[in-house]
Amino acid sequence: MSEIADDATDAGDDMAAEPSEIHGCPVSDSRGQVVIHPSRERYIEVVKALADEGYAVCADLTAVDYLDYVHRPLPEGIAQERFEIVVNLLDIINRRRIRLRLQVPAGDAVAPTLFDIHPGSEAMEREVYDMFGIEFTDHPDLSRILMPEDWIGHPLRKDYEVGKIPVQFKGANS
Amino acid sequence: MTATIRDEGAQEMRPRSELTARELMREIGSVLRMSEAEVAELGEMPDDPDEDQTMIINMGPQHPSTHGVLRLMLELKGETVLRCKPVIGYLHTGMEKTAEQLTFMQGGTNVTRMDYLSPFNNELVFSMATEQLLGIDGDIPERAVWMRMLLSELNRMSSHLLFMASNGMDLGAVSMMIYGWREREEVLRFFQKVTGLRMNHNFIRPGGVAADLPAGWRDDVLRLLDLIPERLDEYDILMTGQPIWRERLQGVGVITPDEALALGATGPILRSTGVAWDLRRDMPYLHYDQVEFDVIVGSYGDAFDRYAIRLNEIRESMKIVRQILDVMPIGDYRIQDKKVTPPPRARIDESMEALIHHFKIFTEGFKVPEGEVYVGIESPRGEVGCYIASDGSPTPYRMHVRAPSFVNVQCLPHMMRGGLVADAVAVISSVDPVLGEVDR
Numbered sequence: 001m002s003e004i005a006d007d008a009t010d011a012g013d014d015m016a017a018e019p020s021e022i023h024g025c026p027v028s029d030s031r032g033q034v035v036i037h038p039s040r041e042r043y044i045e046v047v048k049a050l051a052d053e054g055y056a057v058c059a060d061l062t063a064v065d066y067l068d069y070v071h072r073p074l075p076e077g078i079a080q081e082r083f084e085i086v087v088n089l090l091d092i093i094n095r096r097r098i099r100l101r102l103q104v105p106a107g108d109a110v111a112p113t114l115f116d117i118h119p120g121s122e123a124m125e126r127e128v129y130d131m132f133g134i135e136f137t138d139h140p141d142l143s144r145i146l147m148p149e150d151w152i153g154h155p156l157r158k159d160y161e162v163g164k165i166p167v168q169f170k171g172a173n174s
Numbered sequence: 175m176t177a178t179i180r181d182e183g184a185q186e187m188r189p190r191s192e193l194t195a196r197e198l199m200r201e202i203g204s205v206l207r208m209s210e211a212e213v214a215e216l217g218e219m220p221d222d223p224d225e226d227q228t229m230i231i232n233m234g235p236q237h238p239s240t241h242g243v244l245r246l247m248l249e250l251k252g253e254t255v256l257r258c259k260p261v262i263g264y265l266h267t268g269m270e271k272t273a274e275q276l277t278f279m280q281g282g283t284n285v286t287r288m289d290y291l292s293p294f295n296n297e298l299v300f301s302m303a304t305e306q307l308l309g310i311d312g313d314i315p316e317r318a319v320w321m322r323m324l325l326s327e328l329n330r331m332s333s334h335l336l337f338m339a340s341n342g343m344d345l346g347a348v349s350m351m352i353y354g355w356r357e358r359e360e361v362l363r364f365f366q367k368v369t370g371l372r373m374n375h376n377f378i379r380p381g382g383v384a385a386d387l388p389a390g391w392r393d394d395v396l397r398l399l400d401l402i403p404e405r406l407d408e409y410d411i412l413m414t415g416q417p418i419w420r421e422r423l424q425g426v427g428v429i430t431p432d433e434a435l436a437l438g439a440t441g442p443i444l445r446s447t448g449v450a451w452d453l454r455r456d457m458p459y460l461h462y463d464q465v466e467f468d469v470i471v472g473s474y475g476d477a478f479d480r481y482a483i484r485l486n487e488i489r490e491s492m493k494i495v496r497q498i499l500d501v502m503p504i505g506d507y508r509i510q511d512k513k514v515t516p517p518p519r520a521r522i523d524e525s526m527e528a529l530i531h532h533f534k535i536f537t538e539g540f541k542v543p544e545g546e547v548y549v550g551i552e553s554p555r556g557e558v559g560c561y562i563a564s565d566g567s568p569t570p571y572r573m574h575v576r577a578p579s580f581v582n583v584q585c586l587p588h589m590m591r592g593g594l595v596a597d598a599v600a601v602i603s604s605v606d607p608v609l610g611e612v613d614r
Binding site: 030031032033035056057058059060062064065066068069072073086088090092095097099118119120121122123124127131144145146147148155156162 | 266270272275306307309436437438451456544547548550559561563565572574580583584
């Protein structure tokens with residue numbers, strides 16, 4: 001099964017229940033939750049295939065800026081990029097959830113929109129655009145949703161500073 | 175891969191006549207948006223005698239029936255709403271950014287302020303996500319679990335009672351407003367006794383709850399359970415059977431199951447369309463699999479169904495509370511894990527180690543292992559979810575709350591299309607958005 005002898009038994013037990021790939025994407029397990037890692041090219045295709053399988057509700061779509069935490073655990077073959085789009089899909093027929101983590105590089109912060117599959121993602125993608133500056137191709141109305149229209153910067157990026165009040169005690173985190 | 179290049183925050187809206195069919199179709203799933211300058215410009219345009227002229231008006235953000243600071247842009251033709259777009263963000267205070275500065279210990283104070291009408295549910299989902307990251311989600315003492323359920327169900331009652339009040343007020347049954355607030359206050363009085371605060375409790379914390387139930391809590395709950403059913407019957411007389419009430423709500427703001435699912439709507443909105451989806455029953459958390467209750471489902475997907483569902487959910491919650499009273503075990507109310515639980519107050523006076531431990535846990539917080547997790551539970555408004563990514567430090571690397579109102583508000587354009595302006599108020603009210611949660 002694998003050349004890594006140490007992991008072989010361990011992985012064998014885990015993988016018996018869970019397939020190691022779903023629609024050709026690496027699968028990982030996060031505290032008992034199924035997470036798949038599609039590539040940007042196959043993202044739409046995978047979400048479509050999952051929707052046909054029953055994951056018909058896009059429960060949540062958000063993003064994470066991993067600027068200060070690049071070396072996080074990811075399955076082999078997945079490059080660690082700065083941004084990650086996290087999509088939580090829900091299957092109300094079989095009562096299960098699945099999560100997609102899509103790597104988005106900082107230099108080309110663009111992802112395809114899920115609007116045509118899950119119209120409900122429209123506002124959530126706008127929120128991600130507003131907060132992280134990730135653009136969604138072909139999104140019907142990509143504009144700021146929470147911040148004022150003329151706001152500069154994307155607040156949830158890690159290099160976007162929060163306001164601070166200076167304190168006298170130098171050791172404290174203000 | 176290329177994106178359409180836009181200016182920061184550029185917003186546009188063109189007349190319907192200029193839109194292609196495809197664009198208009200997409201907009202049905204989306205919404206229309208204009209900048210304030212454009213609105214002002216349109217407002218100054220001379221009236222066109224042409225009958226096809228539509229009018230765009232703003233409803234809110236300071237409209238009394240928009241439940242806070244929701245702004246709706248309505249495109250009207252006569253009194254008919256052609257298009258509608260919710261514009262949100264007026265209450266945005268960057269709570270997700272704030273969460274990155276607060277430790278897991280302090281995080282509860284932040285999330286409890288998001289959905290300020292059901293603070294316990296927000297605290298609960300945050301605590302559950304943290305506990306899953308810590309790997310202690312199976313070790314929470316029984317009493318803490320049942321206390322969480324008790325508070326969460328009472329909170330559902332108080333939230334729905336407030337909905338009764340605001341829905342009544344929006345539709346002109348102003349006496350209902352007084353009644354709803356009055357009953358909600360009874361529930362909040364119990365919360366105050368338990369947590370010390372009427373709202374924003376920060377009572378459910380990672381590892382359990384902050385304190386044990388006070389003496390006499392059972393009598394207080396029983397008093398509530400005796401009091402509220404009578405009052406609900408009064409509501410039935412005042413509203414449910416009234417022809418005027420039914421006229422105002424039935425057939426208004428209809429949404430189909432397919433639309434609701436596509437838009438990701440949850441809670442009473444989804445259930446009003448006939449989809450029996452309640453996380454408490456379908457993906458049980460806490461001990462919801464050990465109590466008996468019915469999932470209330472509507473059939474028409476209109477505002478009346480949503481009203482009736484909430485009214486009956488109060489009754490179901492009382493059913494659950496009654497069962498909780500029967501089984502409430504005696505024992506610890508928080509996990510005795512030194513990692514997450516501060517030492518008891520009495521030990522601090524006698525033990526230096528306890529004092530240091532206490533000091534460390536409140537200044538530095540506890541470290542949470544690396545990983546990411548999403549937990550969703552049923553709040554009065556639908557699925558409230560919490561996504562936490564941890565980098566192993568005492569503060570969340572990223573904390574995101576999937577707010578049910580944020581998603582549900584996006585249903586408004588679908589519910590309002592083709593309806594009357596007067597019904598817009600009924601529709602907003604029936605969605606029951608909490609703007610603190612929409613904008614976070």
